[in-house]
Amino acid sequence: MKPLLLLPTVLLLTLPNAQAVTATEPSLKFYRNTETINKKNLNVHIALVDSITEGIIPTTFRFNDIDIKKVDELTWKITNNTPIPSDFFPVKLGKLPGLELVASNLEIPAFSSAMVTFDQLSTDHLEFVYQGNIFLPKVTLGPYNEEDCNTPQDPPKTCYSFPDPEQKETIKNMIALMHKLSNTKQYADSIELFMIDRCTSQPSRCSNYNDPQLPYGIRNLLAFGGQDHNLALKVMRNRYRSEGVGGGSSVKLNQYLTNTGGWASTWHSILNPDNAYSKRFYRTWFHEIAHAHGFSHASGMTYGFADYFAKDIVPLMTTEEERKTITPYNQPEVLLDYHMEATAEDQPKKISIDFLGSQSSQSEVDFQVITACEWEKEVNNIEGEITLTYNTIPDCPVFLRASEAGSNEFATIKIPRHGFAESSSYIIDNKKFTVLNTQLLNEKDNGWGIRKQCNLPNTHLATKDEYQMLWNHLSEADLLNTLERQYFLSSDGPRSYYIWQLNFLQEHMDSKRYRMQNKLGSKHSLVCVSER
Incomplete structure (x- = not known):
C-alpha cells in the first residue's frame, strides 16, 4: 500500500472521540483511544522451506484459510489456501498461552503448500491466528463452464455465469485488494469520515441510520465482507x-460466522484488458458487491462510497502493481493476543490484551474495541x-484492533462469545471437545437454536457418537464428577424434528x-467439537 497521505479536503475532518456518545455516556459498542502500551517481544520460529507445491485457483476461497500441520518428527506442512502470498504466520503452540510467530525463509505462494522444517519446536500442534479479520467473505468464482450462456437460446437474453480463467484472475486481484485495503488504518478512517460527511446533514442518504453507539462507517466496515458471507462473483453476458x-x-x-450470502456481476466488457482496473471497473464492482451484502441505493455504500472508492481510495492508496497483481500481505507493526485473568466468582471478569512486535518497547497505538451489540465494559490502561x-x-463477537503510530496496518482479532468465559476442553482423537460454560448458554434456545452456539470455524455441535467419545474419555480419566451438568443435547437425532438427549451416568451414557x-432449559449443557 502507498504511504499514508491526505485525501481530498472534503474529508479532512477530525475523527470524533468515539469512546463516548456524549461527554458523560461511554459508548457500549465502540471504544477508540490512542494508548501508550507495553509492546512485548514476539517469539519467532524460522521455518526452512524444503519444497513448494503450487496449486491452482480454486472455485471458492477464504482470506484466512491457512493451515500448519505436523507431518513427521522433523517436517511440517504449511498450506496457504488464500490468494495472498505470505511468509509470516502468527500461531498458538498447542495449549500453551501466548501468541508466537512462524516466519518462513521463502514466501509461500497463493494456493500453494510448503514442506518446512524447524530447528526446534516443542509442540505437535500449531493453530494459525489470523490478524486481518476485516472483510472475510467466502468468495466463489466458479466452476466455469464455457457452455453456460452459450446455448442457442441464450444469446438474445441477459445471462450470468462464472468468469473464464482470464476474467477469474482479474476478479481475484480486485477482491484481494478490497481485503487488504479493509485492514488498513487509512481505509477505515476514510469510510468513517465519508459517512460522517454524507449522513450528518441528510440521514436519508445513509438508510436513516440512527445508532449513536456505533458510527455508521465503522458499522459498514464490519458488515461489508462479514466473515463467511457467501459471495458469488459472476459475469453478465450476451445482452447488456x-x-x-x-x-x-x-x-x-451478532454471529461469528454469518449465514448470509449474495452475488455480484458486471458486464463482461468491464473485465476486458482496456477496462480492467479502471475507475469504472472498481466503481461497478464495489457497487454490486455492496448490493451482495444487502446494501441498498439509499445506504451510501452503492451510490456514494463506491464512487469515492474508485475515484480516490484505489488510485491514492494503492500502486499499479498492487492493483494488477496480488502482493504479499503486509505484517502489522503490532500483533494482538488476549487471555482471561483468573478472578473470584463474585468479581468482574477480566481479559488482558497483549501487544506483540519485533522487540519489547513502549509504543503508541490506535486501539479500538468494536461490537455490534451493547456491552458494558471498562477499558483500563495501567502503566501500559x-x-x-x-x-x-x-x-456479539468483539473486534479488537490496534495500529501503531505511523503505521497504516491494523491488526484485528475477533473474539467469540466463547472467549469471555472459561470452558473445559479435552483433546480426543485429534478433535477438541469443549464443554460450554453454562454462562454461555441460552435456556430459551430450541433444537435449532442450540446449533448456533458452536457457529465457529471448523466447529459444530457434538453428535450422539461424539458425546459417546467424550463420555468414554471422561469415564476412563475418572472425570465424570467434574461436569457441572450431566445432561446434554446433540446436533443429530433419531428422526425428523428430534435430537438426542444424552445423560452422562457413571456406568454408561444413556440416550433418549x-x-x-x-x-x-437449565439442566442441559452443550459440547462443541472442533477439528484440529
Missing part, C-alpha cells in the same frame, strides 16, 4: 442490462497494560429422543 447487477442479504453482525473488565458476556421444539 446495466453496468452490473447484484443482490443479497445483510450480514448478521490494557485490560477489559466486564460483568456480562457480550451477545428430544423434541427440537423444546428448549435447552
